[in-house]
Amino acid sequence: MTYKKRASSFMLLDSFLIISAFIFSLLIINEPSRIMGAGFWLSCTIILFSYHAVSYLFHMNKKAWQYASIDELTVILRTLTAAIVLKAIAQQVLFATVNYRSLVVTWLLMVVFIGGSRFIWRIYQERQLQKSAKGKRTLIIGAGSAGTMIARQLKRNSSTGLYPVAFIDDDPAKQHLEVYSLPVAGGTKEIPEIAADFKAEHIIIAMPSLERRKLQDISRICASLDVKTQILPRIEDLMTGKVSVSEFREVSINDLLGREPVDLETQHVDASLRGKTVLVTGAGGSIGSEICRQLMRYEPKALVLLGHGEHSIFSIELELRETYGAASTAFFPEIADVQDKDRLQRLFAEYRPDVIYHAAAHKHVPLMERNPEEAVKNNIIGTKNTAEAADIAGVKTFVMVSTDKAVNPTSVMGASKRLAEVVVQHMNERSETTFAIVRFGNVLGSSGSVIPLFKRQISRGGPVTVTDPEMVRYFMTIPEASSLVIQAGSLAKGGETFVLDMGEPVKIVDLAKNLIKLSGSGAEDIKIEFTGIRPGEKLYEELLDKGEIHEEQIFPKIHLGRPSLKNYDRIEALLANYTLLGKDSLREKLLSLSSEAATIKEGTPEEANVKTAMKSKENSKVVSI
Known part of the structure; x- marks a missing residue:
């Protein structure tokens, strides 16, 4: 029904109801003789005119009565009250007398008739909806x-x-x-x-x-x-x-992790970043891009977005310009490889950054097992190049993003990150720059995270692949991880390893089961397939070596690891000759150098990691949940 037809229908209905209310009011107050009398039609005309004028003013006929509530009832009361008041004024002017009893009863009947008609319509509409x-x-x-x-x-x-x-x-x-x-x-x-x-x-x-x-x-x-x-x-x-x-x-899986999200207090960070030039390596990655977003709340003078992939750097620059275009921060996208030492030194000399967040790294465990030379080039040499360029450029603070896989590593990726940590700690010993390290657990939603993989597998109907039923991991969100990096930069004194309190580790298979159940699929629809531990993976992750553990938290929800600077001469020798080693020899050398500081005791999670790293994929099986 068009608006004009609807409004015309309501005007006719309301006119009939108002005249009916006036007639019934005369009957109720025992004045039937006035019906059809000399002044009857004039009174009807006055009240109809008053009602329709006020109704138009209050938009009565524009209300969607199938959604009527207290607000619509209030509009009805205001309209009818105003109409009766106007009628009383007109009667006083025309007849010099007002029948208040008739007006009150008419008003009450109008409320019942007109209000009732609207709500009867609403009830009818709801009944029709319920039927369908x-x-x-x-x-x-x-x-x-x-x-x-x-x-x-x-x-x-x-x-x-x-x-x-x-x-x-x-x-x-x-x-x-x-x-x-x-x-x-x-x-x-x-x-x-x-x-x-x-x-x-x-x-x-x-x-x-x-x-x-x-x-x-x-x-x-x-x-x-x-x-x-x-x-x-x-x-x-x-x-x-x-x-x-x-x-x-x-x-989301965030609702099921069993801990409150960590909201780090960063008020004191402001002074270390506001008006400064900040450079982020790996700025196009999931962690690097979130660091850039969070940095904008502190209004740095300039933000240098350095990365190897042109599409990812273009995307984060475009996002920042669209979101913070009116801010005073200048954005400088730079395509560069952290393996190119000369290029880094030229860039750092050009921009003279005050703070550097080093997030560029290879982090995929199985891929690095197959390509250990690339792990050395990007994760260790790339970090060394970036740290040395920061030292030469006189950077005030340098924060390296590391991983819990660097603790008692059983993978090339973890070993390369542990040796990169040693490089950073060595640079802290010989440089005026303050160098620090931040270790993450698994970051939900980051590239390579298990959660998007599970969701894709569930959307295809399964199976969901889990390496081992006993595998556990620490989890944190991308905003938590990025906030920790920024916080660490403001707290660093030199050589520290910062770790976020992430609560208790979570079983990967439990995450898979929860995601399957929350997808709405029945237990019989999606299966979990245990594929076996992949090369380099561990059952249990640790956040700090026993020799690194500092009992007290340096800041609420942040643990501090003591520096563990060892074997730097042997690391330099490896970096000078790694291209001469075969894949297996290089892997063994990386694991040997990175784990010399760790003492593995019988019956500990570390021993279990060593044993499970030897498991074969042939032991895989399929189970229903």
Whole structure:
């Protein structure tokens, strides 16, 4: 129905209801003789004119009554009250008398008739929607303002493919009641039973203000069911229209890691970066690009984006210019290879950076096992070149991004990063530049991360490949990792190794199981295949060697490792002659040099790593979850 037809229909209906209300008011106050009397039609004309004029002024006929609520009821009351007041004024002017009893009763009847007609229309529309409603039976966890908003929208919007059947809420005052005709079936501890009773096919967690620990508990319960689960974004985003019902986010693995995200306090970082020239190597990578984004909050004078891949450097420069184009920071994209010593020295001499974050590295474990020479060239020699160029250019602070795989390494990648750490610590001993190291666990969402791989495998119907059922890893997010790098630069005194407190390590197979369950697929649909430990991989990662451990945290959530400077002469000898060694000999030499500081005791995780590194892929198997 067009707007004109709709408005005309409402005007005719309202006119009929208003005249009916006036007639009934005369009958109620026992003045039937006035009906059809001399002043009757004049009074009707006055009140109709008053009502329609005020109705037009208050946009009554522009309201979508199928969504009527308290606000629409308020508009009806204001319109009818104004119309009656105008009628009273007109009667006083024309007849010098006002029948207040008739006006009050007429007003009450108009509220009932007109308000009732609108809400009858809304009820009719909702009944029609309910009859045609088709979608997955959906449980809504949380019967508060967010949950009830979702219930209303899902009932009215069939395009979501979801239909609410019940609420779950821990508030005992709400349990056993109905909200929007949906029962509040019980508390969160009863989720499995309620999901079975209502044959739920979908769950929405609609408690955006709930503290993270409780949200994780609820997410784990939902993950134990073969039901797809989604979490409502922040209520502020819904209210401001940034997101809608169709934009529920999936329950991410961040919700299931069992710890609060680490939000490092970086107020004191400002002085070390504001107005300074900062250079980031590997600026196009997942870590390097996030470091660049976070650096912008401190308004450096210039940001040099150095990387080997032209597309990734172009992309991060374009993003920064689009996002921070109005900022005072100047952006300088530079294509360069950290293996090119002369090129680095010329660039550093040109820009004279105050701070360097060195994130350029090869980090793929199996690939580096097959290409140990490239690991030496990029990870060790590249770091040495960058550190020496920083020293020559008089850089104030140099922070190297390392990995937990550098601790008791069993892989070429881990060994190359450990030797790169020794290079940086050696440079700290002989340079005016302050050199420091930051070690990460596995970074969720970074290139090469296991999570995107699992999601791709699940989307293809499986199997999901896990190397070993006992393999565990420390996890952190890209923002956590990048924030730690920046924090380390401001705390460094020289030669330290900074490590973020990442809680307890998580089993890789548990991550896989949770992602499968949260995908909505049944246990019989997706399988997990154990492929065996790959060359160079460890079952357990460590963050610090026993000789490095410093008992106290230097800063909340940040541990500090003592410098461990050993074997530098032998490292230099290797770098001078590595091209003469075969692949296997080079691998053995890297592992030997990098692990000399570690003492492996019987019955420790380190011993288990050595043993599992020898496992064969022939022991792989397939299991269902």
